[in-house]
Amino acid sequence: MTERETGGRRGVVPQGAGLPGLTPLLYAATARLDAHFAASAAATGLTSAQANAVYELAEPAGMRELGRRMCCEPPNVTFVVDRLEERGLVRRAPLPGDRRAKQVLLTEEGHAVRAALLERLAVEPPLRGLSDADRRTLRTLLARALDADGGPAEAAYAVTSDARQPE
Amino acid sequence: MTERETGGRRGVVPQGAGLPGLTPLLYAATARLDAHFAASAAATGLTSAQANAVYELAEPAGMRELGRRMCCEPPNVTFVVDRLEERGLVRRAPLPGDRRAKQVLLTEEGHAVRAALLERLAVEPPLRGLSDADRRTLRTLLARALDADGGPAEAAYAVTSDARQPE
């Protein structure tokens, strides 16, 4: 499977901007998350982007809504869903109420692949070297850094409570 | 300049993997860093990748070495340097000792653009909402999480001491 390692990921390793050493550590941490996700995706025969879509399709969604869940723009959703549809993991159904919209939903095989993905995601998850107390501290610090600075904490990266347990 | 907002960035917003809420916060934090860098790049007429190259070219480097600094693979360096060379910000000189290698160095205009970039990077840097103590704690926690888990701290994202002050 050649471990495709994420496709078009982070293109930037910016400056310190007055934070000696902090920036690289943050990038290293997210790189770990990306690597784990990409490896899990590859293990189930998907690219990261495709896995992201499959992961978010527990419930069906329109293209727009799926884009929101995946944190990317509509044209990209069209692209990824095209690939998944070719593979038969997903299909586009017309939405009864609205003839513009299309509803994307997993096929039977898609659900199977999603289950395999979730299973693989659960093994050896990254950032296990932290105690619960450390995790809490880390969360607090990151939240503080974010909303003291730009917007109200995240906004862009939908934290939406903690509704992101491994399911 | 349309605020190109980074080009081919993060394509993945992975799972919680047992860390309720931590993962999204990490992604949100690096998203801030990316946004700040991309905005600074755009302000100086560059894309993020191009700015990354210019930033790393304080000292000349071969393509390979530049790739290491930019944290990307050689074909990508070729691509980015091509664009920069077309713009006249960079030139490829033959390396005296080795006829395979090429040395990439900033032109005069390249140095000017780099100076402008550094200047722009210094205004309103992200993650300012943290005290020095918080910063230290955050650094400690991230380092611990990283080397308890995968490799020896970073390795991939070259922290190389703290030699990354705004210069």
Add this chain to the structure above:
DNA sequence: CTGTAATCATTCGGGCTCGCACGATAGGGT
């Protein structure tokens, strides 16, 4: 009921990133 504005998905063009496969050169061993 008709015209205008908003929304949906897509297409198009362009930039970023990688793996693989070259051709060219360098270096080590024989």
Add this chain to the structure above:
DNA sequence: ACCCTATCGTGCGAGCCCGAATGATTACAG
């Protein structure tokens, strides 16, 4: 000298990602 291997940069193909523009449809105003 000679070959065998490693390294350097690059071309190619493919995938990811976005902003702008487009055609279809819906929603709203008058």
